[in-house]
Amino acid sequence: MENQYWWREIEGKQAHDPLFIEKMTTQSSSSSRCVCVPGPVIVGAGPSGLAAAACLKEKGVPSILLERSNCIASLWQLKTYDRLRLHLPKQFCELPFMGFPTDFPKYPSKKQFVEYLQCYANKFDIKPRFNETVQRAEFDSKLGLWRVKSVAGDGKKQITEYVCRWLIVATGENAEAVVPKIEGMGEFGGSIKHTSLYKSGDEYRGKKVLVVGCGNSGMEVCLDLCNQNAKPSLVVRHTVHVLPREMLGKSTFGLSMWLLKWLPIRFVDRLLLIVSWLMFGDTSRLGLDRPSLGPLQLKNLSGKTPVLDVGTLAKIKSGHIKVCPAIKRLKHHAVEFDNGRKERFDDIILATGYKSNVPYWLKEGDMFCKEDGLPRRPFPNGWKGESGLYAVGFTKRGLLGASMDSKRIAQDIAQDIERCWKAEAKHTSAFARSLLPHSSNS
Incomplete structure (x- = not known):
């Protein structure tokens, strides 16, 4: 009352x-x-x-x-x-x-x-x-x-x-963390952890770790695992733009914002991709295919952020990080990929983002x-x-x-x-x- x-x-x-x-x-x-x-x-x-x-x-x-x-x-x-x-x-x-x-x-x-x-x-x-x-x-x-x-x-x-x-x-x-449902998660046996629970690669020393997701978090976690003497592999399910964090002596983001004051977005995208190719080469040879739209156009239309590389690409080129296709299913300490290949892993880290x-x-x-x-x-x-x-x-x-x-x-x-x-x-x-x-x- x-x-x-x-x-x-x-x-x-x-x-x-x-x-x-x-x-x-x-x-x-x-x-x-x-x-x-x-x-x-x-x-x-x-x-x-x-x-x-x-x-x-x-x-x-x-x-x-x-x-x-x-x-x-x-x-x-x-x-x-x-x-x-x-x-x-x-x-x-x-x-x-x-x-x-x-x-x-x-x-x-x-x-x-x-x-x-x-x-x-x-x-x-x-x-x-x-x-x-x-x-x-x-x-x-x-x-x-x-x-x-x-x-x-x-x-x-x-x-x-x-x-x-x-x-x-x-x-x-x-x-909220996005945790995808993958067939066989219950029988995998090793730990399956979202990046929201990941702190350092120190606990994974000497282990084979599969990182699912190739955004900024997935790329950085792979680099951290490498630096802690783990053996990471990276699942790349979709196309992705990887840009250097800095180019021409400027931050890539700052340079892009400045160029957009004078040039149409498609020309700025073209310049970013040319400089990235000169610095990284053809990333598709590493298993990182680029989208058909440029990085800024894609960001505007879908909100998908390009990856700003802080050293991961060099580890992929040297073979310290392996690139894998999408997962078909999990088995006991093993992963079967969409291309039919199977490989053993100790643990899985889900860099699958938030919502x-x-x-x-x-x-x-x-x-x-x-x-x-x-x-x-x-x-x-x-x-x-x-x-x-x-x-x-x-x-x-x-x-x-x-x-x-x-x-x-x-x-x-x-x-x-x-x-x-x-x-x-x-x-x-x-x-x-x-x-x-x-x-x-x-």
Whole structure:
């Protein structure tokens, strides 16, 4: 009954007024509560969520940041390998209003990037609510507000429902590991581990390891295994563009962005491929066939990122890393490939990527695609949905895209608040004038 009174109270206090003071109402059960939020609720405390919170704070807009893990940037801190570095130069990975320390290298390490994010959160006084997993978020059309239900993961199982006018989805494209089903996985016998659980090749010394997936992670894990005296092989199921991380004395990404200011994308692609051929030779001879579309065109159309080589290609050329076709099935410590060849392996590492988890908890039908959990509208228009719904970190353009969207979102919400203030001031002024005594002629 108390909860029913709470909702009547909200309806009576103008549901569209953003200037609610945060208030908690505890139901008869101490394991459930309702929180009315004066600003947006942000789901996900990775780099995108931190950027959104900082941009809002710069506009004077308060927010609540929910994170299912026990730390910021949990993907980086808990689910990445030790040798990981930023694939792009640091100037392309900065969050709004704060650059990297000048003494950081051009490509900061995992540890340095996490340190940067922690300093960023401290600078903007961002304090996420950790161990809160959002189970459901839906728009209540009667109230004109979002209702976001979360469950605390600290053992208490406390349920909280946040009520807010704006909802920012910042869980990103890489929320859940993709683990493919391969015939015979149950009988393989060795370990089968996703890269989210891989830390170092040290535990694989002397072992034959099959890495499935030839993206940046798969390539780097193979290189790490080589450096730790393991014997890796790489499954290449599809075509792939491998580019040098730097060319002509510049980062490949930075050079591409500069060239695109002056040349059409197809000419920039052609130049990238010519320089790559001069540096690497014909990669198809190594089992790495290139797609028919150029690397930048393919990125724009499908979001598929080219591999930026950090030394793996040299190991493939020297024979330290073997390239294999797609897997047909697994047997006891053995793999049968599509071409009929069979080979023994001790362990398998799945570098098969990640996916969005938005369709599992966001109950709306227009902004996000249910199949892949990404915004339906392509970049740069995927940041804004209907009824106060926003998305940040889904551009397939890394932290640069997340920073751009964070600024747009903060500006849009600040303007929405200003419109509400003006409407409320106009309403209050009209009401006050109605109370004044009417002047009369004597």
